[in-house]
Amino acid sequence: MLELAKSKKEGRRSLRLDGLHILYFYHHSDVKREDTNHADAIVVQTDSEFEALETLREVRSDSSRTISLKPVFVSSYTNCGENIRLLFDGTWTEEHPENQLQFIRKITGSLKNLNTEVHELDFRRALSQRICQYLYSRVTTLQPIRTRYVNTGYAYSFISSIFKSSEGLKAIDLLDEMHQDGYLDGQRNEIIQSCNHCSGGYFNYRECCPSCGSPDLQSSDLIHHFVCAHVGPEDTFKKDDRLECPKCDKELRHIGIDYDKPSSMYTCRSCRHQFQNATVKALCVDCGKDNELSMLHTRSIKTYSITAKGEYLAKFGYKGEPAQKTEENSSILNPEIYKLFRKQELLKRQTGSSSPLFEAELTILANVVDRFHVERRKMLQQEICSILTHYLEPTDLICSENPYSYTILICNSDTKRAHLTSDVINNNISRLLADGLDIKDQTVKLKLTDISDSNDNA
Amino acid sequence: MPDQLIPEYIQYWLAGGWGKFFRVFWYFAIFEFTRYIIIDYIIAFIHWVKREDYDDRYKAGRQALFSENPLISIIIPGKNEGRHLYKLTKSLEEQTYQNFELIIVDDGSDDDTPIIGQNLEKLGLIDKFIRNEVRGGKASAANLALQYATGKFIVHLDADCSFDRDAIARVVIPFYYDEKIGAVGGNVKVRNYQESLCSSLQAIEYLKTVSVGRIVTSTLGIYKIVSGAFGAFRPEILDKIGGWDIGPGLDGDITVKIRKCGYKIHFEPKAVCLTNAPDSFKVLTKQRLRWDKSIIRFRVRKHRDVYFPNANFNWKNFFSLFENVFYNVILDITWLIYMADILLNYTSSLVYIIPMNITLYVVMGYVQMGSIMIFTERRSEEKKLFKYVHLMSIYTGLYLRIVRTIAYYQEFFFKRSYEDAWNPVKSSSKAKLHGL
Numbered sequence: 001m002l003e004l005a006k007s008k009k010e011g012r013r014s015l016r017l018d019g020l021h022i023l024y025f026y027h028h029s030d031v032k033r034e035d036t037n038h039a040d041a042i043v044v045q046t047d048s049e050f051e052a053l054e055t056l057r058e059v060r061s062d063s064s065r066t067i068s069l070k071p072v073f074v075s076s077y078t079n080c081g082e083n084i085r086l087l088f089d090g091t092w093t094e095e096h097p098e099n100q101l102q103f104i105r106k107i108t109g110s111l112k113n114l115n116t117e118v119h120e121l122d123f124r125r126a127l128s129q130r131i132c133q134y135l136y137s138r139v140t141t142l143q144p145i146r147t148r149y150v151n152t153g154y155a156y157s158f159i160s161s162i163f164k165s166s167e168g169l170k171a172i173d174l175l176d177e178m179h180q181d182g183y184l185d186g187q188r189n190e191i192i193q194s195c196n197h198c199s200g201g202y203f204n205y206r207e208c209c210p211s212c213g214s215p216d217l218q219s220s221d222l223i224h225h226f227v228c229a230h231v232g233p234e235d236t237f238k239k240d241d242r243l244e245c246p247k248c249d250k251e252l253r254h255i256g257i258d259y260d261k262p263s264s265m266y267t268c269r270s271c272r273h274q275f276q277n278a279t280v281k282a283l284c285v286d287c288g289k290d291n292e293l294s295m296l297h298t299r300s301i302k303t304y305s306i307t308a309k310g311e312y313l314a315k316f317g318y319k320g321e322p323a324q325k326t327e328e329n330s331s332i333l334n335p336e337i338y339k340l341f342r343k344q345e346l347l348k349r350q351t352g353s354s355s356p357l358f359e360a361e362l363t364i365l366a367n368v369v370d371r372f373h374v375e376r377r378k379m380l381q382q383e384i385c386s387i388l389t390h391y392l393e394p395t396d397l398i399c400s401e402n403p404y405s406y407t408i409l410i411c412n413s414d415t416k417r418a419h420l421t422s423d424v425i426n427n428n429i430s431r432l433l434a435d436g437l438d439i440k441d442q443t444v445k446l447k448l449t450d451i452s453d454s455n456d457n458a
Numbered sequence: 459m460p461d462q463l464i465p466e467y468i469q470y471w472l473a474g475g476w477g478k479f480f481r482v483f484w485y486f487a488i489f490e491f492t493r494y495i496i497i498d499y500i501i502a503f504i505h506w507v508k509r510e511d512y513d514d515r516y517k518a519g520r521q522a523l524f525s526e527n528p529l530i531s532i533i534i535p536g537k538n539e540g541r542h543l544y545k546l547t548k549s550l551e552e553q554t555y556q557n558f559e560l561i562i563v564d565d566g567s568d569d570d571t572p573i574i575g576q577n578l579e580k581l582g583l584i585d586k587f588i589r590n591e592v593r594g595g596k597a598s599a600a601n602l603a604l605q606y607a608t609g610k611f612i613v614h615l616d617a618d619c620s621f622d623r624d625a626i627a628r629v630v631i632p633f634y635y636d637e638k639i640g641a642v643g644g645n646v647k648v649r650n651y652q653e654s655l656c657s658s659l660q661a662i663e664y665l666k667t668v669s670v671g672r673i674v675t676s677t678l679g680i681y682k683i684v685s686g687a688f689g690a691f692r693p694e695i696l697d698k699i700g701g702w703d704i705g706p707g708l709d710g711d712i713t714v715k716i717r718k719c720g721y722k723i724h725f726e727p728k729a730v731c732l733t734n735a736p737d738s739f740k741v742l743t744k745q746r747l748r749w750d751k752s753i754i755r756f757r758v759r760k761h762r763d764v765y766f767p768n769a770n771f772n773w774k775n776f777f778s779l780f781e782n783v784f785y786n787v788i789l790d791i792t793w794l795i796y797m798a799d800i801l802l803n804y805t806s807s808l809v810y811i812i813p814m815n816i817t818l819y820v821v822m823g824y825v826q827m828g829s830i831m832i833f834t835e836r837r838s839e840e841k842k843l844f845k846y847v848h849l850m851s852i853y854t855g856l857y858l859r860i861v862r863t864i865a866y867y868q869e870f871f872f873k874r875s876y877e878d879a880w881n882p883v884k885s886s887s888k889a890k891l892h893g894l
Contacts, residue, residue, distance in 0.1 A: 222590075222602065226888040229597035229704045232605050247700035260884070262566070262590035262598075265606075274606055276588055277576060 014039070018101055024075075027051065031058040036067055041104045043092040045075035052078050053149060053161070056087060060161035069133055071107045073100060086145045087157045089138070110137035114315055122401065125318065127162065128178050132314035134158045135184075135306040142175065142304040144189055151286055152192055152201040154301050166286070169199035169297075175304050183310035186302035193282070193296040200286030203296075207278035209268035213290065216269040217278060221261045225252060233265060297372075332385050338399035338407065345411055349452045356452045358410040358418040362388075362425070363445040368433060369403045377403040387428050391421055415450070422448045470810045482804060482811055485796040486818055489789055494666070495822060498829040501674045505833070519634035523555070523627060530558040530630060531609030531693070535599030537564070539617035540571030547583040549620040555627035559585040562617070563603045566593030595881045596686075597702035604693070604701050612696060616687040619733045620649065628729035629690045640695045640721025641713060642729070643681065644688030645669055647836075649732035651843065656742055658846045659853045660735040662823075665830045665840060669727060673833060676725035680778035682757075683710040684723060688731035695721060704889045706880050707752020714761045717775050727833060743861055750786070750865030751875040757783050758870075760894060790863055819851035 013024040023039040026046060042059060046052045052074055062068045073092035074085055085091050090100055114133050144154040152168030163171045179186040194201050206215040220233040230247035237243045243252035252259045267274050282291045345357050369377055381403040388398050388408060397409040410418045426446040433443045480487055562584055564571050575587035586606055600614060611630045625644060632642045646668055651661030675681040686709035699715045702708045713723055736742040757779050764775045804811055824847055834840050868874040876890040
């Protein structure tokens, strides 16, 4: 303890144990240390759970794979919950580090077999490969860990340290996507519901007025007086501690004999609306917006394990795989082919072709697309592509790598027609999102540029 | 043989002269002909003379209604009526007057009514759907709806009815004629008049007793029943009288209660509502036994005070109930006396009396149809009923009379209306205990 306290005061410490180089991090900025890259493992020893998680995030999200995949332990002296400890590769105890050392050797051994070449990959594909490498090197599964630190209420080791705590759903979506692509196997453990606005998973469920939405409700039993058939709220019958019928003034003495209570009625204290069936709404603790229960997004929480395909990805990368799966829609080009055609079209313009060349960048706002489950996103992407192909000429080209963005090359249209086409596309896709998803805000951005004279052949 | 009988039959009546004719058919001449022919045609004549006044009054009332545009609360209490609700909302969507709230009370239904009602409420086709888990009877369901009604006028409907496009407007317009009008009855006609002989006969009966009969009583100021299927009320009066009391026959009961408070009751023949009548005599018998028992229970027993001189005595109220009791109960007994008279004194002449009696009633039936044609707005449809008119003497003169007599007997001596399953036992037993 004394040695540790001293080292903490010094702010720097490393250990060499059985030939392994262990670094101690006390603050998330320690990840920037020069010797990080050469360490075999990292021990996080901080004052708070928050700082421990931030340090883990810094390590896991490091652009260098060798750093992000390093074994990271949390010190037994760090004050954090048991569930948080599960996000690390283990708990480091200096008294008996034998097991951990063996684990470190196993991980570093595995990592040496992996393809750590840096390819020009998009974030999702790069991260997918890293997840596979993490699982392969640890010979483990990704278990959902219940925690309040992630907005969905569930975290996974490695991946949840890369996404922000408010992006828990993105992590789940990526894992689902990998499951669908065959890199991971998934077994459902739990089902969660998430906010329609911010994907948060913490709700305050309340009975609300169906008219004004206020939760300020008063419930009252209805009383039916058998003799005179009068029915009314219980408080209209109350006279001191007795029940007296306001219609015939008779005293109601015995439930079942003189009267019964056939139902109850809510009264909204805000708008005085009276109703029997209150609307149950889920107030998102994170963003404060009310969700109708039917509008909540439902997601499965699974335990993921690596498949043979995932192991292949971990070891050899995306060699032999298409850059992007666009087989669902053959009219959509992948970026490499698109660039090739674009270059050809530009060259044609330089050698005397008269018609202008336009490029349109269509962007769907991320918060719209992120509402959907992976499968729905693909459906949305296909729907948008079918709208594009419907309005474009057969000679025009479309490139889309993800459901968020689409690049369109309009090759044989004059300026007026190109603008008209882009307006029609913009309107139709906006309407698709507005009608289908009931989104009133601006969700689509479309920028049309004349690139006829562009020298950019990239 | 028939060739001999016909001249003999004519000979018999010619020889007897008017004196004998009146002696034999005194019942017909005094009660039936006077009430259903003479008075009907006098009232028809009055309406014809005053038709322009009535038109002007209606136009002024209509303008007042549409200028003010008050909220009308349409209340529909019922049990297991879910299957009718969507059609009903669609019928109401067609109304010329649209500023209404629709309140439906499900009185402990044991079918899909709660699901249907709640869905229609979510879709905005019903403003308020109130579900009673425990059945309380129609009166309590109507009173519950009344609790949550906020309109200037209350319109009470049955769920299985449909309405002419201007029916809702027309049923509330009379409130603008006179502030003392406390309730307005709509004109209930039979929708399924072509379904069976039973429903065709009821269609004629409704035209006679509801359409024309109520025009007559309303004109005379003695109209005594606002039909539960379609009637409008001033809510402040309903509050004053405590709404509906336990049935069966609660629609007639509430009308008398309103009359006793000093308000007039108006019948609006052009506010037309169509309803399905029972299509079998078995169901009809059950329904009529229930209705007829209520005459004894309410008009003879509960509201007997209107017959006696007291501080609230009112001649119109007296005649209103007396006409009802007289033409149903007293004449029912009188008819038995008449039958005994004929059977005892004219036994040998029955072969001439019975055919003449039938002839008289058939002819009267067609003459009555003439008055219906004067008042009706659906002549071409109602002409289709002409072929059944000759059966009405058997239907009303025999069948309904027998049913009525049984009902009166059961109610008068055994108070059987309190055992009717139409009302829950918990309520009926209490009502019986308190003599209500």
